[in-house]
Amino acid sequence: MREPLIDLKNxxxxxxxxxxxxxxxxxxxxxxxxxxxxxxxxxxxxxxxxIGGFExxxxxxxxxxxxxxxxxxxxxxxxxxxxxxxxxxxxMNIAENIAFGLKIKGKSKAYIQDKIKYALKxxxxxxxxxxxxxxxxxxxxxxxxxxxxxxxxxxxxLLDEPLGALDLKMRQDMQYELIRLKNELGIxxxxxxxxxxxxxxxxxxxxxxxxxxxxxxGTPEKIYNEPENAxxxxxxxxxxxLDGTMIWxxxxxxxxxxxxxxxxxxxxxxxxxxxxxxxxxxLLDPERAQLKGIVxxxxxxxxxxxxxVEVGGFVWKVHSTxxxxxxTQVGIRVEPSNIQIMNKPESEDEEAVSRxxxx
Amino acid sequence: xxKNRKLLAAPYLIWMIAFTxxxxxxxxxxxxxxxxxAFTWDNVMAMARPEHLGALLLSLKLSxxxxxxxxxxxxxxAMILRGRGINQSSFIVFLFILPMxxxxxxxxxxxxxxxxxxxxxxxxxxxxxxxxxxLIGTNTAIILGMVYNFLPFxxxxxxxxxxxxxQNVINAAKDLGANQVQVFFRIILPLSFPGxxxxxxxxxxxxxxxFVVSDLLGARKIMxxxxxxxxxxxxxxxxxxxxxxxxxxxxxxLVSMAVLNHYDKNGEGTSF
Numbered sequence: 001m002r003e004p005l006i007d008l009k010n011x012x013x014x015x016x017x018x019x020x021x022x023x024x025x026x027x028x029x030x031x032x033x034x035x036x037x038x039x040x041x042x043x044x045x046x047x048x049x050x051i052g053g054f055e056x057x058x059x060x061x062x063x064x065x066x067x068x069x070x071x072x073x074x075x076x077x078x079x080x081x082x083x084x085x086x087x088x089x090x091x092m093n094i095a096e097n098i099a100f101g102l103k104i105k106g107k108s109k110a111y112i113q114d115k116i117k118y119a120l121k122x123x124x125x126x127x128x129x130x131x132x133x134x135x136x137x138x139x140x141x142x143x144x145x146x147x148x149x150x151x152x153x154x155x156x157x158l159l160d161e162p163l164g165a166l167d168l169k170m171r172q173d174m175q176y177e178l179i180r181l182k183n184e185l186g187i188x189x190x191x192x193x194x195x196x197x198x199x200x201x202x203x204x205x206x207x208x209x210x211x212x213x214x215x216x217x218g219t220p221e222k223i224y225n226e227p228e229n230a231x232x233x234x235x236x237x238x239x240x241x242l243d244g245t246m247i248w249x250x251x252x253x254x255x256x257x258x259x260x261x262x263x264x265x266x267x268x269x270x271x272x273x274x275x276x277x278x279x280x281x282x283l284l285d286p287e288r289a290q291l292k293g294i295v296x297x298x299x300x301x302x303x304x305x306x307x308x309v310e311v312g313g314f315v316w317k318v319h320s321t322x323x324x325x326x327x328t329q330v331g332i333r334v335e336p337s338n339i340q341i342m343n344k345p346e347s348e349d350e351e352a353v354s355r356x357x358x359x
Numbered sequence: 360x361x362k363n364r365k366l367l368a369a370p371y372l373i374w375m376i377a378f379t380x381x382x383x384x385x386x387x388x389x390x391x392x393x394x395x396x397a398f399t400w401d402n403v404m405a406m407a408r409p410e411h412l413g414a415l416l417l418s419l420k421l422s423x424x425x426x427x428x429x430x431x432x433x434x435x436x437a438m439i440l441r442g443r444g445i446n447q448s449s450f451i452v453f454l455f456i457l458p459m460x461x462x463x464x465x466x467x468x469x470x471x472x473x474x475x476x477x478x479x480x481x482x483x484x485x486x487x488x489x490x491x492x493x494l495i496g497t498n499t500a501i502i503l504g505m506v507y508n509f510l511p512f513x514x515x516x517x518x519x520x521x522x523x524x525x526q527n528v529i530n531a532a533k534d535l536g537a538n539q540v541q542v543f544f545r546i547i548l549p550l551s552f553p554g555x556x557x558x559x560x561x562x563x564x565x566x567x568x569x570f571v572v573s574d575l576l577g578a579r580k581i582m583x584x585x586x587x588x589x590x591x592x593x594x595x596x597x598x599x600x601x602x603x604x605x606x607x608x609x610x611x612x613l614v615s616m617a618v619l620n621h622y623d624k625n626g627e628g629t630s631f
Contacts, residue, residue, distance in 0.1 A: 052530075052534060053533075054530055054533075073533070073538075074530070074533040074534050075533045075534070075535075075536045075537055075538055076536075080534055080535065081530070081531070081534045083527045083530065083531055084527070085525070085527060087525060087527035087528045087530070087531040088528075088531075089528060089531075089532070089546060089550075090528075090550070091549045091550055091552075100532070100535050100537075100545075101535035101536050104535065104536040104537050104541060105536055145531075148531075148535070149534075149535075152535065152536070
């Protein structure tokens with residue numbers, strides 16, 4: 001296995017007795033686009049600030065290229081941060097903003113001029129040198145913030161919800177922009193967001209966090225298709241989470257009906273969580289179905305219809321391109337491979353347990 | 360509707376005309392005429408007389424000293440307050456403003472008691488067996504009194520300006536490689552400049568024109584330009600000369616404010 005670029009070892013951090021990060025370990029490799037994803041308060045921003053040097057962990061180590069940088073101040077670290085609200089220097093023009101880091105490092109005038117030109121070209125804002133930050137739109141300011149960071153040629157770029165303050169269209173444009181930048185620069189991006197769509201679009205690796213623990217880590221496809229627990233399933237995309245009983249390997253009982261599935265190793269007659277994505281629910285003629293229910297609502301979403309189907313007290317979320325009107329009797333079928341079985345958490349703590357070692 | 364709205368401005372217009380415009384015109388009138396009502400430059404040119412020029416230069420010296428001392432005292436304080444929680448820092452700011460709620464004369468008399476022969480400082484020195492100090496009637500006493508009275512006017516705008524600086528901007532500078540000293544001189548100081556301009560204005564102008572502090576703590580030995588103008592109006596009963604000197608002082612202040620505001624691009628030092 002390759003030597004990791006950044007290695008967080010058993011990081012613990014608490015504020016006022018409240019534990020934010022609990023024994024968190026995480027390895028990040030070179031040229032990776034890693035996204036820390038989770039609801040607010042899950043510890044993702046604290047993790048980023050610890051990597052950036054703006055927080056010191058109570059316990060644990062931050063390794064960078066095999067060197068312990070836990071107590072190194074931010075200005076000595078070979079990484080740069082793009083802050084949530086841009087944090088541009090409002091008393092300097094764009095060129096001065098971008099030149100800031102280079103001037104501190106004592107680079108030559110000619111070198112700095114070249115870098116400013118290059119960086120502005122990279123973020124598609126050529127000719128903005130003399131403008132003041134206040135005269136730019138949010139998206140432009142964010143791109144300047146990125147330009148200001150990357151001229152320093154950091155090994156790692158940390159991005160703290162950089163698109164949070166932008167409108168939807170701008171956000172989508174910036175997502176493509178960031179992927180392009182990452183590919184052109186060939187550096188590691190560590191990206192913090194609570195937006196699962198952003199995470200799925202841009203990342204090589206997603207780290208799903210909750211309550212200071214890593215819930216699951218993997219490629220976007222893996223996280224989406226094979227969530228390891230109900231939290232991940234619920235947080236990433238939409239899903240139906242049902243109580244079920246694992247009868248034996250490859251056979252699960254949901255709502256009194258037995259379904260074939262592909263999971264093994266859960267034992268016999270064991271209560272489990274069953275996760276089924278709305279787009280994996282097939283609606284059909286009740287006669288040929290495993291479950292029968294009634295359509296209770298229909299919403300048109302553009303690409304598909306979003307329907308609610310009630311079956312014996314449980315309301316299924318269903319996405320389908322075929323519309324069944326409200327009140328229709330429908331049948332439900334699910335392909336065995338689309339049924340995800342996961343252990344039921346025995347307590348809140350176990351729900352939040354670190355799955356780090358299982359990668 | 361629009362007409363009614365305009366009527367609402369009437370009280371302020373009347374106020375301004377009665378208490379700003381007319382008095383100002385009267386000063387201009389008195390300053391430009393002699394006792395016979397004839398036009399003259401004499402009152403204005405009188406500023407060039409040695410005794411007046413000396414007083415103006417001394418006033419400048421003392422008010423600049425006072426402003427510098429206030430700035431040097433307030434900036435570190437405001438920096439410390441910035442690092443504190445909002446509750447704690449606003450309480451400390453409150454403590455600094457509290458003396459302003461007491462009568463200006465009373466506060467200055469207190470300093471008279473502190474510094475006078477047989478005053479508190481004198482007694483302490485006496486009891487300690489070290490040479491006694493009597494500061495009353497010295498420039499130092501006047502500067503001390505002015506600093507004490509005008510310090511809150513420096514603290515408040517500086518505190519406000521520093522509190523407005525986003526911590527992320529400072530973090531961004533550190534992130535880009537700036538150490539503490541570089542962060543201060545390249546980020547914090549320039550971003551707090553409007554507060555400095557505002558504070559300097561609010562301390563410099565009243566300390567340049569004061570006559571109460573110099574009257575009490577200068578023991579009538581030290582004549583500042585404020586004292587001279589005051590005497591022309593009260594004892595000498597020469598409104599013409601007093602107004603002429605006032606006009607010169609006013610133009611002097613306006614010019615220095617214009618210079619200061621030139622550097623205050625955001626226009627936050629709009630106290631005068």
